Amino acid sequence: MEFKDIDKKISYVNLRIGTEQFAISVYKVLEIIQFENLTHVPNSSDFVPGVLNFRGSIVPVIDMHKRFNAAEGDNDDKMVIVVDAVNKDKNVLMGLLVDQVTDVIEFDYKSIKTVPELGIKYNPEFLQGFIEKDDKFIMVLDIDRVLNVQELSEVSAIGDN
Amino acid sequence: MIDEFVSGFIEEVKDLLINLEAGLISLEKDPENAEIINNIFRVMHTLKGSAGMLGFKNIQDLTHEFESLYVQIRENNIPVDGNIIDLTLKGKDLIAEMLMGNDDPDFAQNIIALIRKILVHEELSSIKELSSIKKDTGIRTTSDAIAHWYVLIFTPDMAIFERGLDPDNAIKNIKAAGSTYLVSHEKKKSHEKKKSWEIQKSEKKCHTTWEIYLCSGLTISEVEEVFMFYDKEEFAVYEINPVDLNANPKVLIHLKRMIKKNKEPIIHLQECLKQLPALKTDTPDAVKIDEKPEIKAHQEQQKQNEATISVSSHKLDDLMNLVSELVTETASMQAYTAGLNDPRLIQCLENIEKLTKQFRNNALDLRMVPVGALFNKCKRQVRDLSKELNKEVNLIIEGQDIEIDKTILRAIESPLQHIVRNSIDHGIEMEPERIQKGKPAEGLLKITSFYSGASVVIQIQDDGRGINLERVKECAINKGLIKIDQAVTKEELINLIVEPGFTTSENISIVSGRGVGMDIVKKELNRVGGGLEIFTEKNLGTSITMKLPTTLTIIDTLIINVADTQVLIPVADIEYCFKDNVDKLFRKDHKYIEYKNNPVPLISLREQFRYSASDSKDTMVIVINKYDRKYAITADTIIGEHQAVIKPLGDLFANQPYFSGGSIMVDGKLALILDTNFLFSKASIN
Numbered sequence: 001m002e003f004k005d006i007d008k009k010i011s012y013v014n015l016r017i018g019t020e021q022f023a024i025s026v027y028k029v030l031e032i033i034q035f036e037n038l039t040h041v042p043n044s045s046d047f048v049p050g051v052l053n054f055r056g057s058i059v060p061v062i063d064m065h066k067r068f069n070a071a072e073g074d075n076d077d078k079m080v081i082v083v084d085a086v087n088k089d090k091n092v093l094m095g096l097l098v099d100q101v102t103d104v105i106e107f108d109y110k111s112i113k114t115v116p117e118l119g120i121k122y123n124p125e126f127l128q129g130f131i132e133k134d135d136k137f138i139m140v141l142d143i144d145r146v147l148n149v150q151e152l153s154e155v156s157a158i159g160d161n
Numbered sequence: 162m163i164d165e166f167v168s169g170f171i172e173e174v175k176d177l178l179i180n181l182e183a184g185l186i187s188l189e190k191d192p193e194n195a196e197i198i199n200n201i202f203r204v205m206h207t208l209k210g211s212a213g214m215l216g217f218k219n220i221q222d223l224t225h226e227f228e229s230l231y232v233q234i235r236e237n238n239i240p241v242d243g244n245i246i247d248l249t250l251k252g253k254d255l256i257a258e259m260l261m262g263n264d265d266p267d268f269a270q271n272i273i274a275l276i277r278k279i280l281v282h283e284e285l286s287s288i289k290e291l292s293s294i295k296k297d298t299g300i301r302t303t304s305d306a307i308a309h310w311y312v313l314i315f316t317p318d319m320a321i322f323e324r325g326l327d328p329d330n331a332i333k334n335i336k337a338a339g340s341t342y343l344v345s346h347e348k349k350k351s352h353e354k355k356k357s358w359e360i361q362k363s364e365k366k367c368h369t370t371w372e373i374y375l376c377s378g379l380t381i382s383e384v385e386e387v388f389m390f391y392d393k394e395e396f397a398v399y400e401i402n403p404v405d406l407n408a409n410p411k412v413l414i415h416l417k418r419m420i421k422k423n424k425e426p427i428i429h430l431q432e433c434l435k436q437l438p439a440l441k442t443d444t445p446d447a448v449k450i451d452e453k454p455e456i457k458a459h460q461e462q463q464k465q466n467e468a469t470i471s472v473s474s475h476k477l478d479d480l481m482n483l484v485s486e487l488v489t490e491t492a493s494m495q496a497y498t499a500g501l502n503d504p505r506l507i508q509c510l511e512n513i514e515k516l517t518k519q520f521r522n523n524a525l526d527l528r529m530v531p532v533g534a535l536f537n538k539c540k541r542q543v544r545d546l547s548k549e550l551n552k553e554v555n556l557i558i559e560g561q562d563i564e565i566d567k568t569i570l571r572a573i574e575s576p577l578q579h580i581v582r583n584s585i586d587h588g589i590e591m592e593p594e595r596i597q598k599g600k601p602a603e604g605l606l607k608i609t610s611f612y613s614g615a616s617v618v619i620q621i622q623d624d625g626r627g628i629n630l631e632r633v634k635e636c637a638i639n640k641g642l643i644k645i646d647q648a649v650t651k652e653e654l655i656n657l658i659v660e661p662g663f664t665t666s667e668n669i670s671i672v673s674g675r676g677v678g679m680d681i682v683k684k685e686l687n688r689v690g691g692g693l694e695i696f697t698e699k700n701l702g703t704s705i706t707m708k709l710p711t712t713l714t715i716i717d718t719l720i721i722n723v724a725d726t727q728v729l730i731p732v733a734d735i736e737y738c739f740k741d742n743v744d745k746l747f748r749k750d751h752k753y754i755e756y757k758n759n760p761v762p763l764i765s766l767r768e769q770f771r772y773s774a775s776d777s778k779d780t781m782v783i784v785i786n787k788y789d790r791k792y793a794i795t796a797d798t799i800i801g802e803h804q805a806v807i808k809p810l811g812d813l814f815a816n817q818p819y820f821s822g823g824s825i826m827v828d829g830k831l832a833l834i835l836d837t838n839f840l841f842s843k844a845s846i847n
Contacts, residue, residue, distance in 0.1 A: 008359070008363065037829065042833075048813060051823065055482060056825065058809065058811060058825075
């Protein structure tokens with residue numbers, strides 16, 4: 001559901017990938033879990049280090065460092081954010097492997113500023129925009145675009161050769 | 162109490178009719194079988210009695226005539242022939258319709274007239290004269306459900322979110338019940354702005370009310386069940402008659418309160434009903450006004466039984482997941498308490514484990530039906546078709562006990578019928594042509610079902626003339642699908658058949674319809690996540706394979722380790738396992754092993770999965786056998802057996818060919834199910 005009221009504050013999960021902060025709308029987030037018990041699927045792409053069991057379903061885990069060309073952190077307490085993405089009108093569950101989940105922040109739709117075309121090292125289409133908070137920039141993710149199944153599985157196919 | 166009797170009668174009749182049909186088809190092959198004849202007579206007699214008692218005069222009259230006929234047959238005064246079988250089958254169809262309240266007095270009279278002709282030994286040219294009277298649509302997928310129209314007024318309390326309820330869920334469930342059209346109203350105080358739904362949700366204050374227009378096969382109580390957790394004042398469900406909108410005045414009163422403008426509620430109702438999209442394909446279009454209220458009540462009951470299964474599919478999914486989690490946790494519990502050495506605790510846990518496993522199997526079982534039910538319908542279809550097209554067809558059915566999920570079965574019913582129609586109409590040649598080709602006069606149609614990896618396969622094979630690829634090419638060029646000089650492979654031509662609007666038959670035969678067939682088949686299959694494969698050879702025949710997912714199927718598997726990955730192999734595919742020395746196995750360039758004095762290709766799974774070679778000197782070798790084709794694979798260790806509930810890996814891995822699914826193991830971790838079919842392609846390369 002798109003919200004039309006640009007003044008209302010919506011909650012976002014604030015997370016860190018590499019050195020940058022990102023935000024995902026809480027409405028998309030199902031659960032945030034520890035990164036463990038990952039089953040690697042042989043011959044899959046680097047984007048997808050494996051799958052895990054989430055409430056009885058098999059959910060693929062996407063390595064967000066690779067998706068955003070970020071350096072991988074070496075901390076032990078990485079988290080997986082399980083999101084409900086929409087792909088071709090179907091709801092798909094996916095897990096996002098990130099370095100850290102910091103907190104939940106609130107801001108309204110009109111605070112989201114457009115991202116300039118240049119200056120970032122990943123596809124600007126992944127973002128709804130960015131916001132400024134406490135002198136930091138937080139990129140607001142368009143999660144359905146980030147998790148485009150077509151793209152990701154094509155990359156997976158390449159991994160097979 | 163009358164309702165109970167009628168319900169009981171209808172159930173009894175349905176069973177009798179199934180019995181009758183099967184008996185008639187058997188009788189056709191064995192026309193002098195006294196036992197079958199007697200059986201049929203008894204069915205007619207029973208039907209006549211019960212029908213009379215409960216006021217179904219039409220059924221009573223019809224069965225009375227048949228009873229007389231079969232008495233004569235039983236006394237050997239009249240021999241059984243094709244006409245009689247045809248006539249009785251049509252009578253059976255008519256009785257089934259009469260049961261649903263769809264009487265057809267003219268047709269009944271015609272049948273009775275024909276029976277009487279037979280009784281006086283009058284020659285009947287053929288029963289084809291009967292076909293022209295009533296439009297014969299072949300197998301009708303008779304459904305008991307009837308469409309209902311409802312207006313739902315949904316007015317959740319402002320504090321609904323605090324009760325842990327989300328109106329979106331109720332609306333979602335209603336939408337799943339049929340075709341819907343929603344009108345929402347936001348309440349607001351005059352000085353405030355309207356708040357969007359998102360904001361209402363985030364503020365946890367609901368200011369919205371809904372009018373929901375629903376067309377569905379569900380009964381009113383089933384619709385009300387969606388609002389199970391809501392208070393009586395928060396919802397109202399009214400059934401309406403779209404023809405006579407005044408029939409339910411309560412709706413109009415309620416609506417008038419809701420709609421803001423001084424709009425006439427009837428006009429508002431009409432407009433909203435117009436917005437209802439066409440019914441989805443799984444709710445039937447026929448709406449008949451029943452004369453017998455008891456039948457309608459029974460039909461409600463039937464619908465309840467039928468519709469309940471489709472509603473609880475979602476519930477069963479949740480149930481299955483919960484039970485699987487339960488099994489996992491129980492296993493963990495056992496592991497943790499093993500060290501405590503308390504025998505009573507251990508015993509208790511074992512019991513819990515057994516119970517949960519049974520629980521899981523029961524839940525799974527609820528959704529599974531044997532494909533045999535579907536195949537039996539094909540028997541009747543093949544029989545009717547072969548009569549209509551004048552071709553003898555020998556139908557062989559195998560694998561009737563293979564079980565698949567009920568929803569999938571329903572989805573493939575139409576495609577299967579269409580494929581069978583195609584085979585008999587286009588595939589199998591007329592007798593003279595067959596004899597000239599040196600084939601047996603009787604055409605062969607084989608419908609088989611079996612497991613393949615994590616799928617259920619249904620294969621329809623005929624030994625007819627094969628698909629005429631030249632004509633396919635011509636037709637494709639005509640339709641602009643390919644260019645004149647374009648080089649097309651056999652596979653590409655075959656794929657064109659599933660393009661919409663494709664047909665090579667100049668005479669649009671009534672039997673197969675226009676070229677709306679194969680593409681719809683493919684679409685239906687894709688909808689349930691299945692696939693279609695077509696093989697054809699000129700003058701040899703055609704084989705159409707439907708591959709169906711069995712996301713809830715359990716298969717017995719063997720757990721093996723390949724480096725860090727746990728892989729599951731369907732036990733059905735395994736012929737033999739043994740341990741062997743790595744060097745000895747892989748010393749040759751050609752990777753083969755000697756098995757039962759024959760070379761069998763050898764595949765190293767470690768290599769396939771891009772793992773480095775193992776340190777160990779020994780490896781396990783597993784010989785896979787599928788339809789008498791064999792290959793062997795190597796694995797590090799074999800752990801044991803596991804009854805795997807197959808879970809799909811998801812769209813992300815659609816291009817990944819090695820694994821057909823995954824399964825959650827007892828310890829909560831995931832194991833991958835090997836697609837034993839795919840590895841054949843790797844084996845032949847060697």
